Amino acid sequence: MSGKIHEKAIFIITSYLGSKYAAKRPMSLSASIIFEQLYELVEGDSATCAVLYALLSSIANIPLRHSIGVTGSMVQNGEVQPVGGINEKIEGFFDLCKIRGLVGSHGVIIRSRNVKHLMLKEEVVDAVRKGLFHIYPIEKMEEGLEILSGLKTGALKDDGTYEEGTFNFYVMKRLEEISKATEKKEEEKKNEKVVYSRLKLPNPPPFPRLL
Numbered sequence: 001m002s003g004k005i006h007e008k009a010i011f012i013i014t015s016y017l018g019s020k021y022a023a024k025r026p027m028s029l030s031a032s033i034i035f036e037q038l039y040e041l042v043e044g045d046s047a048t049c050a051v052l053y054a055l056l057s058s059i060a061n062i063p064l065r066h067s068i069g070v071t072g073s074m075v076q077n078g079e080v081q082p083v084g085g086i087n088e089k090i091e092g093f094f095d096l097c098k099i100r101g102l103v104g105s106h107g108v109i110i111r112s113r114n115v116k117h118l119m120l121k122e123e124v125v126d127a128v129r130k131g132l133f134h135i136y137p138i139e140k141m142e143e144g145l146e147i148l149s150g151l152k153t154g155a156l157k158d159d160g161t162y163e164e165g166t167f168n169f170y171v172m173k174r175l176e177e178i179s180k181a182t183e184k185k186e187e188e189k190k191n192e193k194v195v196y197s198r199l200k201l202p203n204p205p206p207f208p209r210l211l
Contacts, residue, residue, distance in 0.1 A: 003043030013052050015076045016141075021172055026159030027179050031055055044063075045073035046083045049109075049141050053148060060170040064148040068136070069093040069108040082113040087120055094124050094133060102127060107134030109144045113140040 002010075010033075018179040021027060035042055050070040057064045058094050071089050072207050073081040083089070090108050098105040115137050127133035145167060154166025162168040 001038070001040075001042055003041050005045050006034060006047075007043035007053070009048040009073060012048060012074065012076055013028050013055070016052065016074070018079060019076070019157065020168065021110055021175055023156065025179075028182070029175065029178065031058075031061075045081075046071050048073045049144060051128050052141065053145060055148075056167070056171055058143065059174050060167060061174065062151070062167065062170060065105070065150075067097070067105040067107070068134075068148060069186060070144060070148075071108070072138075072141075072144075074112045076183050080111045080138055080141055080144070082111045082117070086110060086114045090118075090135070093122060094127070097133065098127075102132040104132050106132070106137050107136055109136045109147060110136055112137035112139055 017029070033055065049072045052074070053064060053070060069089075071083050072087070073083060075081065090110070093108055094106075115135075118135075124133065128135060136144070136147055138147075145153050149167055151165075151167045152163075154162040154168040156162060156168075162172055
């Protein structure tokens with residue numbers, strides 16, 4: 001149920017993951033992203049960053065803050081792109097947060113280039129002034145990941161690893177565990193085939209001759 005632009009965004013995410021976590025050794029990963037209770041075509045790339053955050057959170061088993069909304073597409077190197085309808089998106093999320101109760105932890109992550117497009121209603125501006133609602137402008141996808149997780153993302157070192165304790169360290173660790181488990185499973189299947197091929201079954205008895 002996805003359109004061409006959305007599928008292009010998924011390819012961008014795939015390329016980003018390859019450059020970040022498969023620089024030194026090949027890795028394979030199968031993942032599913034589902035938009036629940038949706039009965040129309042999924043189109044557009046404004047959810048690219050949000051999809052990637054959710055995927056990385058699941059891989060690393062690190063929870064992200066649910067009180068912050070995310071919008072923004074991205075390119076293969078992680079640079080976040082501006083999106084359309086930014087005011088409506090922020091105000092819509094603000095209304096939801098207001099219904100649930102503003103406690104100072106709510107906010108939105110947007111591309112910094114979208115700041116000049118902001119023309120928010122006074123209620124939102126006033127909440128920002130009071131510290132009840134926050135707007136986080138970012139340049140790179142990693143900045144948003146740090147806001148949502150509270151961890152440093154970590155830069156790729158020359159040996160293809162990440163500094164221990166960073167978000168990317170836990171992602172890489174989990175991917176390596178998955179890779180080793182997959183290799184072990186494939187090896188077990190291979191050994192089973194070898195054992196089966198060495199079994200010598202007795203020849204079946206000849207068919208009785210019909211008189």
